[in-house]
Amino acid sequence: MKIKENINNFITENASFIFSVPAVLWQLLFLYVPFFLVVYTSVKKISAVAGFDITFDYYQAILSSPYFYIIARSLIIALGVTVLCLICAYPVAYFLALKVNRRWKNGLLFLLTLPFWTNFLIQIYSWVFVLDYNGLINMLLLKLGIIQEPLHMINNTGAIFLVMLYYYLPFMIMPLYSILEKIQHDLIEASMDLGATHWQTLRRITIPLSMSGVKTGVLLVFVPAFGEFVIPAVIGGAHHMFVGSLISHYFLVARDNQLGAAFTIVSGLVLLVCVLLFNWLCAVPLQQLQQKE
Amino acid sequence: MCSTFTTTTAEGVTGMRSFGSYVLPIAVALFYLFLYLPIFVLILFSFNDNAFTCGWSSFTTHWYYELFASTEMWLALKNSLIIAVSSVVLSLAIGSSFIFFGSRESVRRLLILFYGSLAMPEIVLAVGLLSLFSFFAVPLGATTLIAGHTLLGLGYVIPILHGRFIELDQSLIEASYDLGATQRQTFFSIVLPLLMPALIASGLLVFIISLDDFIISFFCAGASVQTLPLYIFAVIRTGASPMINALSTIMLIFSSFFVLLFSFLHIRKTGIPQ
Numbered sequence: 001m002k003i004k005e006n007i008n009n010f011i012t013e014n015a016s017f018i019f020s021v022p023a024v025l026w027q028l029l030f031l032y033v034p035f036f037l038v039v040y041t042s043v044k045k046i047s048a049v050a051g052f053d054i055t056f057d058y059y060q061a062i063l064s065s066p067y068f069y070i071i072a073r074s075l076i077i078a079l080g081v082t083v084l085c086l087i088c089a090y091p092v093a094y095f096l097a098l099k100v101n102r103r104w105k106n107g108l109l110f111l112l113t114l115p116f117w118t119n120f121l122i123q124i125y126s127w128v129f130v131l132d133y134n135g136l137i138n139m140l141l142l143k144l145g146i147i148q149e150p151l152h153m154i155n156n157t158g159a160i161f162l163v164m165l166y167y168y169l170p171f172m173i174m175p176l177y178s179i180l181e182k183i184q185h186d187l188i189e190a191s192m193d194l195g196a197t198h199w200q201t202l203r204r205i206t207i208p209l210s211m212s213g214v215k216t217g218v219l220l221v222f223v224p225a226f227g228e229f230v231i232p233a234v235i236g237g238a239h240h241m242f243v244g245s246l247i248s249h250y251f252l253v254a255r256d257n258q259l260g261a262a263f264t265i266v267s268g269l270v271l272l273v274c275v276l277l278f279n280w281l282c283a284v285p286l287q288q289l290q291q292k293e
Numbered sequence: 294m295c296s297t298f299t300t301t302t303a304e305g306v307t308g309m310r311s312f313g314s315y316v317l318p319i320a321v322a323l324f325y326l327f328l329y330l331p332i333f334v335l336i337l338f339s340f341n342d343n344a345f346t347c348g349w350s351s352f353t354t355h356w357y358y359e360l361f362a363s364t365e366m367w368l369a370l371k372n373s374l375i376i377a378v379s380s381v382v383l384s385l386a387i388g389s390s391f392i393f394f395g396s397r398e399s400v401r402r403l404l405i406l407f408y409g410s411l412a413m414p415e416i417v418l419a420v421g422l423l424s425l426f427s428f429f430a431v432p433l434g435a436t437t438l439i440a441g442h443t444l445l446g447l448g449y450v451i452p453i454l455h456g457r458f459i460e461l462d463q464s465l466i467e468a469s470y471d472l473g474a475t476q477r478q479t480f481f482s483i484v485l486p487l488l489m490p491a492l493i494a495s496g497l498l499v500f501i502i503s504l505d506d507f508i509i510s511f512f513c514a515g516a517s518v519q520t521l522p523l524y525i526f527a528v529i530r531t532g533a534s535p536m537i538n539a540l541s542t543i544m545l546i547f548s549s550f551f552v553l554l555f556s557f558l559h560i561r562k563t564g565i566p567q
Contacts, residue, residue, distance in 0.1 A: 016476050020395030023387045023447060027406050030444045034421030037428055088324065095321045110552060111325060115332070117548040117555075119505050121525045122541040126331035129338055136334050166327065227414025230507060234529060244416045251420060251512065257427075264420050268413065 042261035058262035067246060071267050074243040075274070077157070078225040081164045082172075085221050086214065088165070089172035093213075094206070096173075097180035098188075109177075116170055124234045127163050128154065131235075160236045164225055171224075172217040179213030180206070215282050219275065226271050243267045332545070339538030356539040366540065369524035372435065376520060377503035379439045381496045384446030388495075389488065392454045393480050404455060410448040418444070419512035426513065433515025441509040446499035453498075457491035458484075497555055501548075 045053035062068065096108060115123055130136045131153040138150040153159060183206065191201040229244025241249075247267075250260030342353035360366060392400060410418060422441050426433060465487070469479040485492070507522040514523060528537050 016394045017396070018394075019390040020393075020400070023391035023451065024403060024406065026387060026444065027409070027447060030422060030425065030440055031409050031418070032406075034418075034425040037424045038421055041424055091317060091320050092324050095317050099317060106556075108321075108325075110556065111329070113552050113556075114545075114549055115328060117501055117552050118332075119522060119525065119541070119544055119548075121507060121522055121529065122335070122537075122544065123331070125525075125529055125537065126335035126541070129334045130331050136330075166331070169324075169328070223412070224414050227416045229416055230526075234526075244414070247416055247420060248511070251423060257424070260420070261424070264417060268417055271414070 038261045038264060041257055042265050044258070058258050059266065061259060062262050062266050067263065068266075070241050070246055071243055071270055074226055074228070074267075075270065077161060077164070077242075078222055078228070081161065081168060081225050082218055082222045084165055085168050085172040086218065089169055089176055089217065093173045093176035093180055097177050098183070098185075098206075112170060112173060116174075120167065121230065121234070123167060124163055124231055127159070127166065127235060131159055131162075155236055157236070160232050163231050163235050164228060167231065168221045168225060171220045175216035175220065176210060176213045179210050179216075183209050211282070215278075218278065222278075223271065223275070226267075226274075335538050336542045336545070339535055339542045341535060341538075343535075356535040357543075359534075360536045360539045360543075363536065365519075366521075366524060366536075369519045369521045372518055373504055373521040376435055376438050376442060377500050380442035380446050380503045381499045383439065383443045384450045384499050385492055385496050387443070388447055388450035388454055389485065389492065390480075391451065392458050393484050394476075400455065404451070407448055407451045410444055415445075415506075415508045416512075419509045422509065423512045433513055434517050437513045437515070438510055438518065438520070441513050442499075442503040442506060445502055445506065445509065449498050449502070450495045453495040454488060454491055457488055461487055494555065497551065501551065 042058055043054050043056065045055040045057075096105065096112070100108060128135070132138070133150050133152070133154070135153075137153065138147075141147045142150065187205055187209070188201055191205045192198075196204065227244045227247075228242055229248055232242050232245050247260060247264055250256050250263060254260075337349075339356055340352050340354065341349055342355065343350040395403070418441070422437070422444075425431075426437050431437060461484075465483060466479060469483045470476075474482070505522065506520075507526065510520050510523055511526070514520065519527075525537060525540070528534060
């Protein structure tokens with residue numbers, strides 16, 4: 001009886017297994033197949049009469065052109081934004097997770113998540129009103145008599161940097177907050193009871209315990225910041241090419257899919273190397289810590 | 294005012310106390326000012342009776358009337374809502390059946406597949422999707438957008454639902470089988486109701502992500518379909534009108550409502566009386 005039941009179960013389970021297939025198929029068809037198609041496009045020789053010839057011309061064009069300089073610049077800006085985000089986000093997350101009392105906490109968290117749910121074009125566009133030639137800052141400075149002529153603050157790399165910092169800060173604060181909130185107060189109190197100062201406790205206890213949040217936050221900011229394309233388009237005018245802007249230029253304006261695919265893959269590889277390097281860097285201090293013990 | 298911020302637990306050394314109770318709250322206050330200053334200015338200018346950003350002239354609600362009269366905006370909103378709702382339904386249906394009908398072992402092993410869309414910049418996803426659709430000569434439009442947004446959605450739905458599903462009391466599912474329910478009955482009458490908070494929360498997330506998505510829409514919408522973000526982008530690019538500020542203000546009100554709903558569901562989910 002038991003055996004028969006098991007066999008029946010086995011059959012029904014395997015028959016209904018097909019319901020779990022669409023998710024995997026969807027992911028394969030729309031994420032992994034396209035990936036191979038992009039690789040294929042980037043190495044396909046277009047003049048071949050029939051069949052498929054491999055060419056690396058497009059890669060050579062990318063590597064030898066000043067476009068490679070754009071990758072380097074995007075990398076530096078993304079790195080700068082990430083580091084500055086981390087420096088600004090940590091105190092805020094620390095305050096929200098460990099210092100603020102319950103009465104204020106929910107309100108502050110609500111205000112933090114609100115921009116998250118707001119259309120991001122609007123968030124970015126709102127800075128135009130602050131930085132513009134006739135914007136808020138120029139208006140105030142002129143009224144106060146600090147400047148005579150309006151300052152030129154928009155359409156430059158500084159403005160792009162500022163707005164990227166603004167947009168990505170909540171992405172850094174959220175993972176930091178959620179990890180800091182889980183830290184047990186006992187550990188901090190124990191450290192203080194044993195005579196450590198606040199700074200020592202922060203450096204030896206709180207920060208090491210929050211490292212996984214730092215890691216998530218850095219990846220959440222760095223990866224999209226590297227491929228950024230909307231912020232330069234809205235804030236920076238047309239003159240500031242970033243990796244994202246160049247990719248969209250190749251595919252949507254120049255219609256040069258081969259070069260675009262090669263450029264996408266080269267910049268994707270650069271990003272992958274950075275992420276792996278970062279993972280390795282995060283793993284090193286942990287190993288050292290374990291060896292000490 | 295500052296003393297209300299500090300909790301009583303981690304206080305002791307007086308030197309640090311002044312740092313914790315004065316410098317940190319001021320820094321956080323500055324951060325919130327930084328976060329909300331542009332949004333306030335944006336809302337303020339939606340009531341400005343001046344077509345350009347040239348300073349303040351006088352109060353008006355003219356832009357709101359113009360916004361509601363704009364057929365283009367309503368069409369874009371309709372398209373966005375259709376695409377968002379379809380993506381939510383599709384990703385929840387596909388996601389929940391994957392979690393339940395797949396064997397536990399294979400679900401655990403395949404889970405990593407679904408993190409792929411989160412691990413790369415969205416523009417790479419968009420380029421891939423565009424290549425796929427042009428390779429198979431699929432006409433760009435609402436369907437291609439739904440495909441892309443469902444892909445984005447699965448990246449959130451499956452980890453959230455899986456996390457919730459493995460936390461469920463498995464004896465409830467076993468009890469259902471023991472009492473003679475089929476797998477389908479168990480799925481619809483036991484598992485889905487138990488997963489409801491997670492389903493609603495992740496559905497809301499996918500809805501917002503789809504409604505907010507610009508990059509995939511920009512690549513895969515083609516010329517026939519305009520979504521709300523594409524409409525906003527087009528207006529910004531071609532000399533903005535304060536109509537966009539009015540639209541932003543309305544959207545801000547809606548999103549605050551969504552955040553409240555979301556946090557309410559979250560409290561309901563975690564605040565079960567013990």
